[in-house]
Amino acid sequence: GAGVSQSPRYKVAKRGQDVALRCDPISGHVSLFWYQQALGQGPEFLTYFQNEAQLDKSGLPSDRFFAERPEGSVSTLKIQRTQQEDSAVYLCASSPGQGNTIYFGEGSWLTVV
Amino acid sequence: QKEVEQNSGPLSVPEGAIASLNCTYSDRVSQSFFWYRQYSGKSPELIMSIYSNGDKEDGRFTAQLNRASQYISLLIRDSKLSDSATYLCVVNMIGGSYIPTFGRGTSLIVHP
Numbered sequence: 001g002a003g004v005s006q007s008p009r010y011k012v013a014k015r016g017q018d019v020a021l022r023c024d025p026i027s028g029h030v031s032l033f034w035y036q037q038a039l040g041q042g043p044e045f046l047t048y049f050q051n052e053a054q055l056d057k058s059g060l061p062s063d064r065f066f067a068e069r070p071e072g073s074v075s076t077l078k079i080q081r082t083q084q085e086d087s088a089v090y091l092c093a094s095s096p097g098q099g100n101t102i103y104f105g106e107g108s109w110l111t112v113v
Numbered sequence: 114q115k116e117v118e119q120n121s122g123p124l125s126v127p128e129g130a131i132a133s134l135n136c137t138y139s140d141r142v143s144q145s146f147f148w149y150r151q152y153s154g155k156s157p158e159l160i161m162s163i164y165s166n167g168d169k170e171d172g173r174f175t176a177q178l179n180r181a182s183q184y185i186s187l188l189i190r191d192s193k194l195s196d197s198a199t200y201l202c203v204v205n206m207i208g209g210s211y212i213p214t215f216g217r218g219t220s221l222i223v224h225p
Binding site: 040041042044045048056093098099101103104105107 | 144147201210213215
């Protein structure tokens with residue numbers, strides 16, 4: 001597609017439930033980023049892929065968070081045993097390469113109740 | 114100290130005025146800099162990128178980079194009501210990493 005596509009756009013999860021958020025980057029983009037954005041804050045880095053390699057996962061807040069990009073294209077961010085503090089917008093962005101402009105998807109709004 | 118600092122605002126300007134948004138960053142070797150605009154409930158969208166010291170103009174927008182002072186600004190001339198949004202400063206190459214690092218954003222309100 002023409003832009004970064006994320007699904008689901010909105011997800012309500014019960015506390016303790018597992019969720020999976022999908023990102024389909026711009027075709028040909030090597031770099032893929034996941035960010036978490038809380039209300040009133042700027043996006044906070046979670047993890048970075050270059051092709052299928054996860055080069056940086058230093059921003060993942062706990063071992064309940066896991067991300068993969070097995071074929072170097074679509075990526076999935078998985079959150080296990082969700083907690084209320086996981087409620088946020090999860091933004092995926094892709095880029096042609098290091099240092100280039102990054103382009104965002106519309107985000108996945110997660111609410112944990 | 115956060116690596117990319119912005120005043121959260123809100124910055125309120127009248128329609129037609131110049132809005133000035135500022136940002137400082139912590140790493141002297143940072144290489145590329147971006148301004149994104151984010152409307153409420155939407156994802157960030159790129160306004161401008163700047164890589165060299167000095168000014169870069171694009172329509173009503175001018176980005177300014179001062180590497181010596183580790184300072185970036187965005188000027189919006191002839192502000193319009195539709196410019197009301199949060200403006201995010203983004204810096205690449207902090208601490209040797211190419212991970213784009215965001216400031217918390219400055220809320221701009223353009224009033225009639």
